[in-house]
Amino acid sequence: MMSFRLIGGLLLASTFVVSAHLCNDVFVQARDNLAVKVDIRDGQLRINKEASFRVYLLNTMDRDIVDIRLEVISPEFDGRVTPSTDWKGFPHLKTSLKGGKKEFFDVMLKRKSGTADGKYTIGLRLFNGKDRDMEFKTVAIADAMGVVPVPRATPGIKVDGAPQRAEWTTAALVSGFSMNTKREYTENKPADCETRVRFVADDQNLYALVTTPSVADNDRLSLYFAADTEATVRRIDVDLKTGTLTGAPDGAAAMVAEKGLELCIPLRGLNLPRSFLINLARQRQKELYFWRGPGAAIDNAVVFARLVLAD
Known part of the structure; x- marks a missing residue:
């Protein structure tokens, strides 16, 4: 309880x-x-x-x-x-x-x-x-x-493709991605490839560490952001194999790491308060994995969680 x-x-x-x-x-x-x-x-x-x-x-x-x-x-x-x-x-x-x-x-x-x-x-x-x-x-x-408190980043955190344990020890962990299975109707089941995303933030940036046991060709993580349930949803894509960003604000950076990727997104470029809605989805070749679902609504803010960044 x-x-x-x-x-x-x-x-x-x-x-x-x-x-x-x-x-x-x-x-x-x-x-x-x-x-x-x-x-x-x-x-x-x-x-x-x-x-x-x-x-x-x-x-x-x-x-x-x-x-x-x-x-x-x-x-x-x-x-x-x-x-x-x-x-x-x-x-x-x-x-x-x-x-x-x-x-x-x-x-x-x-x-x-x-x-x-x-x-x-x-x-x-x-x-x-x-x-x-x-x-x-x-x-x-x-x-x-669906509130997820996000701790402050340690001073000097770097997005360099070499994540240090000390940088991510206290991070908020997002895991438990699902995928759809179709029988008489669509149901959720655990994703068959694990995805774990850790978040920390400071006054300027939101940082994420993505880890997974396997990265494929055409393997993309999408982050969906909204100020609230009635607001316009913004989407940022990152290629997990190359680190290529699509739809990200100026100053965003992604670096491929062993079994994953480090990501930095300037908060000013998102134009969001320090408490906002978010969802995550991963398109791995033909399979769609999602954090909050169902799969038919991954971009609808009604299913999003709320990140609350520490002051």
Whole structure:
């Protein structure tokens, strides 16, 4: 279980686990093909008496969801859930494979009388509005935010193709890439070639160390950046075999290393705050591996994580 403690106001993030009632393909597909995103700019949801945020949804199933609703699971807080006024077809959630787009609920949490500062468990439950027992999924607020703290780089860090252990010991590690498998519908499975990316940052640059046991011809890592869920997504590609960069800002550099690559991207060139959304994908010849997915939505900010750079 993971939680954050209240300090002054209320900082909410928790792990909430339930067993889904899977009745047919729609509910099975929801595991990998229904993205849920809580987008808080600094990665922390703080409340004094009450606070509001958005819960974004993206459907990448092979079919539409006819009726989807959201409720907050918490004994300590009252939750008010309202679909966006721009969600014209609510409660119908159209699949992105047939022209559907992200939609969102506005959520307000209000502290119940007698709820003291402390640690709390909060879940977001998505269910069939025609039968509340038919659940698509329940996710933790922390998981839906997907926050990754990035430590400060050690002074004098170099992108020279010779990574030193001391430069990357404290780095944030991104791993666990997936790939799609197609049966009756698309599912995620662990990638068959490991990819590990470490991040550190200083006031000027974001640094990354990419490691993998095997680099092939036509082997590319793509980094997707966005300020928030509604912002334009920027993509930077780096060839893992040659270090060639595409779409990178001036001053970016990549150097091939043994079993990987070092990368430096100037933050000023990204024009992003020190807390921003990111996703990673690797195209290795004909295979696509991705960090946050599903594969059909790797460039949609609803599936991105949030990097929070240390001051």
